[in-house]
Amino acid sequence: MxxxxxxxxxxxxxxxxxxxxxxxxxxxxxxxxxxxxxxxxxxxxxxxxxxxxxxxxxxxxxxxxxxxxxxxxxxxxxxxxxxxxxxxxxxxxxxxxxxxxxxxxxxxxxxxxxxxxxxxxxxxxxxxxxxxxxxxxxxxxxxxxxxxxxxxxxxxxxxxxxxxxxxxxxxxxxxxxxxxxxxxxxxxxxxxxxxxxxxxxxxxxxxxxxxxxxxxxxxxxxxxxxxIDVRGFRQLAVDGAARTAPPSVPRLIGVDRLDYSKGLPQRLLGYETFLSQNPEFCNKVGLLQIAPPTRDDVDAYKAIRSDLEHLAGRINGRFGTIEWTPVQYIHRALPRDDLAVLYRYSRVGLVTPLFDGMNLVAKEYVAAQDEADPGVLILSQFAGAAEEMSDALIINPHDPQDVADAIRTALQMPLAERRQRHGALYSHLEKHDVxxxxxxxxxxxxxxxxxxxxxxxxxxxxxxxxxxx
Structure with a gap:
């Protein structure tokens, strides 16, 4: 041929x-x-x-x-x-x-x-x-x-x-x-x-x-x-974690291009609902949202950036203290090596698109986890990945209460269940890699x-x- x-x-x-x-x-x-x-x-x-x-x-x-x-x-x-x-x-x-x-x-x-x-x-x-x-x-x-x-x-x-x-x-x-x-x-x-x-x-x-x-x-x-290259990405996370200290409090992480399809405002509204209903978690958990810019010349993308910055500011103003910032918002791309470590050290991965072809962040998060103490993936039912990754916590991103409940479930999930869910997800990814x-x-x-x-x-x-x- x-x-x-x-x-x-x-x-x-x-x-x-x-x-x-x-x-x-x-x-x-x-x-x-x-x-x-x-x-x-x-x-x-x-x-x-x-x-x-x-x-x-x-x-x-x-x-x-x-x-x-x-x-x-x-x-x-x-x-x-x-x-x-x-x-x-x-x-x-x-x-x-x-x-x-x-x-x-x-x-x-x-x-x-x-x-x-x-x-x-x-x-x-x-x-x-x-x-x-x-x-x-x-x-x-x-x-x-x-x-x-x-x-x-x-x-x-x-x-x-x-x-x-x-x-x-x-x-x-x-x-x-x-x-x-x-x-x-x-x-x-x-x-x-x-x-x-x-x-x-x-x-x-x-x-x-x-x-x-x-x-x-x-x-x-x-x-x-x-x-994705499952084993390669896992190795990036293992190598990077050996040189990096874990965060002081359990972390939720979201990594998305700044796009209206990714459900970023809905994610922050769900997190805000979680904090308002579970005050015992204030000062004890944090959300890191990485949202690199994309297509800044299109008006719809300017609007989503404004909405996200407003919501992050409102949550930090409402719940934050001198010692604790509820939302860390980074509006730039980070190196792939750094992302692998951030995933590995995050207790919860938040993937909440409103409509997505696949969403490889969900797969990267699972691949990066420590199988002995893995985090929990929260995944939108509208992501293509949800067809394969049923052992994640599947949510409706339009419902702030559903997102909030899933965050609480993930943070309180026993180790044995976290291992079981992660093991099933990783096994599938390893067989169905890029x-x-x-x-x-x-x-x-x-x-x-x-x-x-x-x-x-x-x-x-x-x-x-x-x-x-």
Missing amino acids: GRLVIVSNRAPSVDGAGDSGGLVVALKDALSQQGGLWIGGAPKQSENPADELNFHQRPDFEIALFELEPELYRDYYLGYSNSVLWPALHGRVDLIDVQPHYSAAYRKVARRLARQIARIVTHDGMIWVHDYQLIPLAHELRKLGVTSRIGFFLHIPLPDLQTFKAIPEWQELAGCLADYDLLGLQTQRDLGHLINIFRHTLRGELRPNGNMGINGREVVLGCFPIS AHWSAAFLKRLLAIEKADAEWLERFARLEPVSRTG
């Missing part, structure tokens, strides 16, 4: 710095084994972008960067990707900002990138496209006659049909998704939503093998819950028949209206 080509909005660093986390850890081994190529956006956008990909060779795999002019990048990324798709796919249709030039930029980037990729891929290669920023890429590649196997993985959640319809181009997007050979989602919940979208948009027929028949071809569907995730997806993609000339000819004849019902 030909080489594996990964395509994402962002590429790994050319020098290999920062490979310790995220998607790179998941895919670098597969790329190294097959002499693969990772295509992603250049860190800085250019006023005069090159029409060709810019190649860089790392020791383990090759990187190719695509450039965009600043205005196009703004409308494609901050505009359509993060002001239309991100809120819609996270169920926040009230935050969608529809601008005609946003959708035009989104498709323009896909067309340009497809032309660049089509020049370098081979018939026997495999292309794996990642996430919502690049949904139309397979459609544009097929228009150019690319016959390689093309898979897509959505890292964020997929909402139900009615919410999906809030996207002005929802029918077109559904058609673009159907142009992939393999579609991977995080959860069975999202997979069910996709099947329903295909049924009502493209007259898709669910086949006995779980795939969809659409326009005379079979689109393979699969649930592939993403994970290597298992990437291998499962690629095995499924490799088993698919490559597109043939006859299908591409029929594809070229299909008008958009017939593709979208």
Whole structure:
């Protein structure tokens, strides 16, 4: 078979710095084994972008960067990707900002990138496209006659049909998704939503093998819950803890990008309810909330930052003393090594998203724990991770009382129960780590028949209206 080509909005660093986390850890081994190529956006956008990909060779795999002019990048990324798709796919249709030039930029980037990729891929290669920023890429590649196997993985959640319809181009997007050979989602919940979208948009027929028949071809569907390097992250926590003193009082910890999907105000309201109903815990427990900034240029993110700072200040003003600060709020990113130690020394991990594709913080928290004296994970029922991690304390983040009760239960949980819950969670994670995730997806993609000339000819004849019902 030909080489594996990964395509994402962002590429790994050319020098290999920062490979310790995220998607790179998941895919670098597969790329190294097959002499693969990772295509992603250049860190800085250019006023005069090159029409060709810019190649860089790392020791383990090759990187190719695509450039965009600043205005196009703004409308494609901050505009359509993060002001239309991100809120819609996270169920926040009230935050969608529809601008005609946003959708035009989104498709323009896909067309340009497809032309660049089509020049370098081979018939026997495999292309794996990642996430919502690049949904139309397979459609544009097929228009150019690319016959390689093309898979897509959505890292964020997929909402139900009615919410999906809030996207002005929802029918077109559904058609673009159907142009992939393999579609991977995080959860069975999202997979069910996709099947329903295909049924009502493209007259898709669910086949006995779980795939969809659409326009005379079979689109393979699969649930592939993403994970982390479990043993590697655990070792980071063990090594760091050996050099670090534990906190003076039991700690609750939350680590999230500052995003409205993460349920941060709801988390603080639950913590405030806990303190007001359990005064005996005042001065005896603390919450550390780490919330690095993200997409500060989008108004919705300015609002969530203001709300969080107001709540943290109110709680500290209401309950704090000269000796004790109830909420420590850090608005910047911390090194991965430091986070591993902070997780290990935290009695409770608070993961309370309102809607999340997976949430790897939940898995990092479990991996970092001392199995002899583990902490307790409190996990939102709306996180994708809740499908796998039923031994956590599952809560409704919209209910402050539910969050407060879970905090009290976690802090008072006997050691034997904490060990039992952690043991079950860790055992599952160890078997289903990030290597298992990437291998499962690629095995499924490799088993698919490559597109043939006859299908591409029929594809070229299909008008958009017939593709979208």
